[in-house]
Amino acid sequence: MLDRRIIREEPQKVREALDKRGCDFDLDALIELEARRRDLLQAVEAQRAQRNQISEQVAQTVREGGDAEPLKQRSIEIGRQLAANEQELAEVEGRFDQMMAELPNIPLDEVPVGESEQDNVVMYEVGEPPKFDYTPRPHWEIGEQLGILDFDGATRMAGARFVTDVGAGATLERALINFMLDTHTRKHGYTEVFPPYLANERSLFGTANLPKFEDDLFKTTDGYYLIPTAEVPLTNMHQGEILEGDDLPIYYTAYTACFRREAGAAGKDTRGMVRVHQFHKVELMKFVKPGQSSEELEKLVKDAEVILQALELPYRRVHLCTGDMGFQPRQTFDLEVYCAGMDRWLEISSCSQYGDFQARRCNTRYRPQPQAKPEFIHTMNGSGVAAGRTLLAILENYQQEGGTVVIPEVLRPYMGGLAEILPRSLLS
RNA sequence: GGAGAGGUGGCCGAGCGGCUGAAGGCGGUCGCCUGCUAAGCGACUAUGGGGGUAUAAGCCUCCAUCGAGGGUUCGAAUCCCUCCCUCUCCGCCA
Numbered sequence: 001m002l003d004r005r006i007i008r009e010e011p012q013k014v015r016e017a018l019d020k021r022g023c024d025f026d027l028d029a030l031i032e033l034e035a036r037r038r039d040l041l042q043a044v045e046a047q048r049a050q051r052n053q054i055s056e057q058v059a060q061t062v063r064e065g066g067d068a069e070p071l072k073q074r075s076i077e078i079g080r081q082l083a084a085n086e087q088e089l090a091e092v093e094g095r096f097d098q099m100m101a102e103l104p105n106i107p108l109d110e111v112p113v114g115e116s117e118q119d120n121v122v123m124y125e126v127g128e129p130p131k132f133d134y135t136p137r138p139h140w141e142i143g144e145q146l147g148i149l150d151f152d153g154a155t156r157m158a159g160a161r162f163v164t165d166v167g168a169g170a171t172l173e174r175a176l177i178n179f180m181l182d183t184h185t186r187k188h189g190y191t192e193v194f195p196p197y198l199a200n201e202r203s204l205f206g207t208a209n210l211p212k213f214e215d216d217l218f219k220t221t222d223g224y225y226l227i228p229t230a231e232v233p234l235t236n237m238h239q240g241e242i243l244e245g246d247d248l249p250i251y252y253t254a255y256t257a258c259f260r261r262e263a264g265a266a267g268k269d270t271r272g273m274v275r276v277h278q279f280h281k282v283e284l285m286k287f288v289k290p291g292q293s294s295e296e297l298e299k300l301v302k303d304a305e306v307i308l309q310a311l312e313l314p315y316r317r318v319h320l321c322t323g324d325m326g327f328q329p330r331q332t333f334d335l336e337v338y339c340a341g342m343d344r345w346l347e348i349s350s351c352s353q354y355g356d357f358q359a360r361r362c363n364t365r366y367r368p369q370p371q372a373k374p375e376f377i378h379t380m381n382g383s384g385v386a387a388g389r390t391l392l393a394i395l396e397n398y399q400q401e402g403g404t405v406v407i408p409e410v411l412r413p414y415m416g417g418l419a420e421i422l423p424r425s426l427l428s
Numbered sequence: 429g430g431a432g433a434g435g436u437g438g439c440c441g442a443g444c445g446g447c448u449g450a451a452g453g454c455g456g457u458c459g460c461c462u463g464c465u466a467a468g469c470g471a472c473u474a475u476g477g478g479g480g481u482a483u484a485a486g487c488c489u490c491c492a493u494c495g496a497g498g499g500u501u502c503g504a505a506u507c508c509c510u511c512c513c514u515c516u517c518c519g520c521c522a
Contacts, residue, residue, distance in 0.1 A: 041478060045491040052491090055503040059446045062502095072502040079502080242438080367438095373477090 001100055001208070002358045007034045014168035017106040020113050020322040023247045025103065033096045040089040046192035047082040049074055066338045101205070101214050104327045105357045108294075111331050114321030120334075126305070127314035127393045129338045130397050137397040138341035140272040143169060143401065145403055147424040149273065161262060163273040163388070172394070172407070173280060180282040180307055183368050184384055188303045190284060195233035197257055198224040203236040206362035208328040215263045216275075216362045226259035230283035231381045235358055238287065243366040249288040250297055253384065256281065273392055274346065284384040289366065290356070293378045294331075298352040301333050304349045304384045313336040313393050316345060330355050335385065341396035348389045351382025 006014060009032055011286025018025050021276025054075045061068040112121045131135075154162035160348065165173050184190040204210040204225050209217060218226040227233060234252050243250070258281050269275035284303060288296045301317070308315045320332040329352035334343035356376035359365070365374035398406045405421045413418055 038478075041491085045478060048492085049490055051502080055446075058502050062446085068502075075502040 001237070001357060002103055002106065003095075003360070004100060004357075005157055006033070007031055007100075008038075009275075010273075013106065014103070017104070020107055020111075021104060021325070022115055022323045026099075029086075030099045030103070031039060033092055033099065033179060037089070037092045037096055040085055040092060040375065044085045044089055047085065048076055048352075051078050051082065054078070054218065063192060070263070070270070087398045092304055094391070098211070101208075103233055103363075105330045105354060107322045107325060108331045111325065112319055112321045113323075115323040117324050118319075119321040120324055121319040123317045124317055125126050125314070125316040126309065126310065127338075129314050130291055130340055132340065132399075132401075134401055136340040136343075136396060136399060138272060139339070139392040142341070142399050142403065142405060143393045146405065146421055148172070148421060151272075158277075161270075161277045163276055165391075167424070168415075168418065169325065169391070171415055171418075172411070172421070173391050175411045176390050177280065177282060178414050179411055180384060180387070181253060183307060183310070184253040186302060188306070190251040190303075193234060193237070193252050193254040195227075195230060195237075195256065197259075199232045199236070201222060201228050203232055203239070205356055205363075206236050206239060207232050208361060212327060216261055218259050218261055227256060228260050229258050229383075230254040230256040230282065231285060232381065234283060234285040234381065235379055236362055238364045239362045241364060243287065243374075243377065245289065245368050248366055248377065249286055252285045254283050254285070255387075256283065272342075273388055274342075276388070278389040279386060280390075281386045282384050283381060284341055284351075285379070285381040287364070287366075287377050287379060289368070290375070291376050293355065293380065297331070297333075297351060297380050297382075300380060300384075301335070301349075301351045301381050304335055304351060304382055307385050307390075308335065308337060308348070310410045311390065313350070313390070313397060313408075319395050326352065328352070328354055328357055330357065333382075335383075337389065337393045339393050339396045341399065346393065349383035349385040351380070353378065353380040 002014070007030060011027065015027055018027060034302075053416040054071055058068045058071050058075070071105060112119065118198075140149065140151065144151065146168070148165060148167055150164040150166050153166075157164065180300050181192055183194050198220065201210060201223065204217065209228060217228060220226070233256070234254055235253065238250075248350055258279050260277060260279075262275055262277065265275055273279075284300050286296050286300060300421065305315070305317070315335050315337045318334045318336055320334060325332050332350060333354040335349040335351070337348040337427050355378055357381045359376040362379075364377055364379075366377045367374050394408060395405055398408065400406060400420075403423055407415060407421065
């Protein structure tokens with residue numbers, strides 16, 4: 001959510017941002033609503049002031065034993081007009097708030113301007129795609145043959161777009177999660193959090209998943225939402241709080257399952273575990289002072305990169321353009337891992353800074369100095385990284401011609417020393 | 429699921445129809461006192477929004493806010509209704 005003042009004071013800034021995003025939004029209607037809101041507010045406040053004054057006179061008259069009846073009648077009359085104005089104000093305000101809630105963030109100046117994915121800027125590549133003497137196979141073939149990914153079983157248990165890790169596959173994903181959490185907590189200074197997987201409406205509003213993206217979410221019959229990412233609980237950790245400047249920056253990391261309906265993705269990535277309704281991810285999240293945002297985001301991206309480097313997975317870093325960026329961020333960097341079997345770059349981490357866009361919605365503030373006025377903090381987050389897609393990338397890049405998969409060195413201690421996943425047939 | 433208690437400023441806590449945006453305390457800021465520290469004394473110390481004034485800091489003024497929403501009333505922190513949350517006890521349970 002942007003500061004509503006910007007609508008009145010710098011509408012051209014908003015218009016420019018919307019243009020850059022290629023976003024269809026009726027800014028003029030919003031500006032008009034804002035003006036109407038202010039007019040009504042002034043009228044309502046003047047009438048309230050008048051009524052308050054009369055009420056005081058009533059009290060005084062009654063105390064002195066006089067007849068307050070005429071005053072009361074006037075007050076009732078004012079109240080009638082007031083009620084009409086108040087009703088219209090509430091309507092206007094409601095529509096205004098709704099539009100504000102659906103107004104996207106303003107991209108930073110350094111974000112490349114573009115229309116689509118095609119215009120994203122690849123900043124650099126790290127590592128070499130592995131070479132094979134044969135045509136490398138996709139992860140679903142490898143996983144099923146090794147008996148470590150069970151798509152059919154998951155379909156029976158739940159439905160389409162689910163996957164189940166079995167045996168060494170389950171251990172591998174658990175190892176990845178532990179390795180990532182250990183790295184971020186012990187080496188990068190993050191505090192580990194194990195949050196609820198359900199969140200209330202308010203929290204999803206805070207991260208701006210609601211009201212605009214309700215279709216992407218699973219909702220329970222009790223009105224809870226399944227979290228689409230740990231960003232939701234983590235960003236709301238300090239909802240409504242005023243933090244002390246000395247406590248910032250705060251770094252959190254969390255492993256959670258993530259649930260997404262993938263409503264708009266029919267027919268896309270239907271093979272394998274690229275796009276599933278439940279996946280597992282280690283998230284990085286920071287609360288920082290306004291001036292620290294870009295610098296801290298840079299460190300956060302590097303913290304995520306460390307994981308891919310340690311696993312020796314080839315990846316590249318992409319600066320998302322204005323047209324491909326999400327609704328909430330003002331800047332996003334994606335990390336894409338190369339997957340030999342599918343021969344494609346796959347998003348494995350998305351790191352975004354939001355400025356005060358989310359903090360405003362969550363009402364999370366801090367005091368720059370002990371007695372100073374509270375200001376909105378800045379938030380940012382990124383995957384550090386998605387465990388399911390990392391597993392997939394390991395299967396595709398570490399596959400051997402005989403159908404086995406070598407375990408990256410750093411994971412072996414987490415897998416009881418296992419160095420290679422063999423087919424079940426070879427185990428027995 | 430059943431029964432009860434409660435949600436008031438940065439924190440604790442009073443208030444239970446008008447003089448209460450809110451006593452008192454803690455914490456904090458400034459000043460006085462003081463060889464230093466402590467103690468003592470005094471002043472100030474909620475948030476959001478509108479309007480005016482000012483180059484700005486600020487100042488003046490109005491409105492709203494005592495968990496949220498609605499109602500009663502000339503007037504609500506205070507009375508009524510609905511909802512949310514917290515706590516205690518009982519039941520159930522990984």
